[in-house]
């Protein structure tokens with residue numbers, strides 16, 4: 105006979121009692137690890153170890169929980185364990201409700217300490233100055249391309265990339281009034297305005313498009329005037345008491361944004377190899393015929409795949425460029441090390457931005 109609702113709930117309560125005891129047992133062990141780290145002065149947060157923990161569990165997971173859910177649950181468990189030592193101070197573009205905040209929570213879990221900044225420049229400054237241990241910044245969007253300010257800041261910054269995270273970004277039109285009519289102006293970060301430009305031209309051709317420092321700040325502005333709207337996440341809407349007038353208005357249904365996690369090399373050295381890693385570099389070559397082709401030769405020779413290739417003007421006025429290159433692999437693998445060494449010998453400028461595990 106099928107179990108009744110009270111019987112099932114009693115069983116769930118009993119399992120939860122076992123879980124809370126086990127979780128606390130786990131937290132006590134993690135705390136012991138934390139003590140060892142405190143004595144030898146090493147960093148509490150070890151993203152490579154966390155990825156290993158999650159992939160070990162996914163390998164034995166028989167469901168019904170999905171592997172993706174296992175990753176989310178254990179990220180939070182480890183975030184809670186880390187916070188017993190000291191919560192990681194993480195800088196990102198605020199206010200509350202930005203996609204950067206969502207990215208930071210996805211990477212560090214909800215037990216981090218939040219350092220909200222007014223611009224990407226401030227995220228870099230706060231992280232380099234030590235008021236935050238880590239920074240989270242958007243690096244590229246699948247429909248709009250690179251976030252050029254982030255790339256330019258990475259060039260001159262002492263910070264390196266130790267991780268990445270990405271998710272589908274859904275933009276919504278938010279407003280005090282639950283209607284699409286009589287909207288004078290739409291506020292959003294310039295990236296969001298351009299990711300929704302077709303929708304805006306079709307549905308709100310007469311509304312003024314106004315740039316805000318962040319989508320969440322746009323939502324705050326929209327909460328001050330009923331004739332204004334904002335493009336932002338549902339979370340930002342509920343933060344500022346706005347209605348969602350239209351859902352998912354981004355022009356590309358698969359609009360994905362990738363974020364980089366940055367820190368000083370003294371906070372955390374490059375994560376160890378996990379088997380699914382990436383090396384990010386910035387290089388430049390002297391402006392001569394075939395120079396870019398030459399860059400690719402060592403990669404081909406040593407069998408290293410290039411997963412990304414972007415260029416940014418070097419601002420020398422000479423039509424020179426910096427190339428932002430991502431390679432699959434880890435420098436501890438001999439073929440990757442050999443390719444990097446050869447590449448370095450060809451470049452007028454060569455900077456390793458970081459080596460880190462690739463996001464799922």
Ligand SMILES: O=C(O)C(=O)C[C@]1(C(=O)O)C=C[C@@H](O)C=C1
Pocket residue numbers: 134137138148149150151153154157181182185186
């Ligand atoms: O294994 C460690 O180094 C730990 O500190 C334990 C633990 C965990 O909870 O499993 C916590 C923090 C680290 O980021 C990695 C893993």
